[in-house]
Amino acid sequence: MPEFQTSPGMRDILPPESGRWRRFTAVFAEVVEAAGYQQLIPPLLEDLGVFTRIGDATDVVTKEMYDFVDKGKRRVALRPEQTASVCRSFAQHRPTVPWKVFYSGPNFRYEKPQRGRYRQFDQVGVEVLGVDDPMLDVEVISLGWEFYRALGLRQVTLQLNSLGEPGDRVQYVNALRTHFEAAGERLSEQSRITLTKNPLRILDSKREPDQPFIKSAPQIADFYSEEAAAHFDAVKVGLRALDIQFVEEPKLVRGLDYYRRTIFEFLGGTLDSAQNALGGGGRYDGLVQALGGPATPGIGFALGVDRTLIACDDEGCFDAEAPQLDVFVVDAVGGLEAAVLTSDLRAVGLSVDRGYDNRSMKAQMKLANRSGASFAVIVGEQERADGAVVIKPMHGGDQATIPRSELIAHLLETMNL
């Protein structure tokens, strides 16, 4: 065991996995930029209040934050998510609406780590501020859906629900409280604690004793105002028009408290994991105001990079790719020839690597093979004397000796560049 290793819940993303991560965010950017979203890069660190303001009844904010006092005596925290930062940013800069942004990057939550659950975990996501239209809900959901398709995922299910207008939600929560309080001691101990803080969350419980009471609990749909019901219906109509399959899940609640009206979650196809929530989001009208900005409707989603990649592993899509190199230079006469050749070839846009330490030709050929390069360019005593190089196709075909002055033209022609 090495003296130092990564802290719990932290890890290195090594090659070739790291290349897969980069492609992941590139594909995401491609999908959402095609819909008019632009990237926002918020800081990793914010005033603690930015996060406490958004949900002081949630574990994410009350128990799991990396918060501390900095050298300037400010109370700050590593962001546990990015929606709050986006809203803070909106309230601070007041951009014109609609403000359509996307982001990607790490968040921090002090939890007990597991597979697909890390203390530093990456998310990609979008947020739109300033638009109330249910067709925007449809667009946002469809972008998540489209992104999964772009990765090659086919077994993702979309769960959909509405929490109603804030007033509806309050009434519903009261009804739930009454309902669960009637259950009294028969409710699990955990749920009795949850009941005092946020009755909605009990609907998410997996504990056996709670199940009958969850089943008989009041339905959110009965509490929708006309407005909320109309909004929700419009969203469903829109999704159907786009042929996006969804499951209405009246018991779906989200972890953060700030959600209103439309909420949704993407679930992975693998059933045997408690970590199968790939991503989710919803409307959070009121968040910007809570952070000191003008009353502004908002909606967005965040997708977990790790979990989505695990889902890709399970479905056998979006594999890590071996790097593609054009040329590997083998220099058996000291290494100076290789220095010049790699430089010249890179200058015309080819990807080129070489061997070092003046190793044997056999050893350098092994490296050339391992590098996955299409061609080996070889210089030995004979070639150096003749001003020539050997060019050898690594994936089959005969090698040829050509004048060094013709190398670049020859390579570019062969590769159709």
Add this chain to the structure above:
RNA sequence: GUGGUCAUAGCUCAAUAGGUAGAGCACCAGGUUGUGAUCCUGGCGGUUGGGGGUUCAAGUCCCCUUGGCCACCCCA
């Protein structure tokens, strides 16, 4: 945070009832002095996560500790 489980070479694993650590892969070097992927030979590599204890003897038993994984919790 609670409970369970696991921890042996860079990686994946093996080691009969406690007797003093082995394989495959990877890596390196050779296989008649200029060329890779296959094949053959050899080599490098482990105070068995760390600490303490029981024993003549511990990778194997006990305790503590660190970390991974699983469930709860929470959520991405």
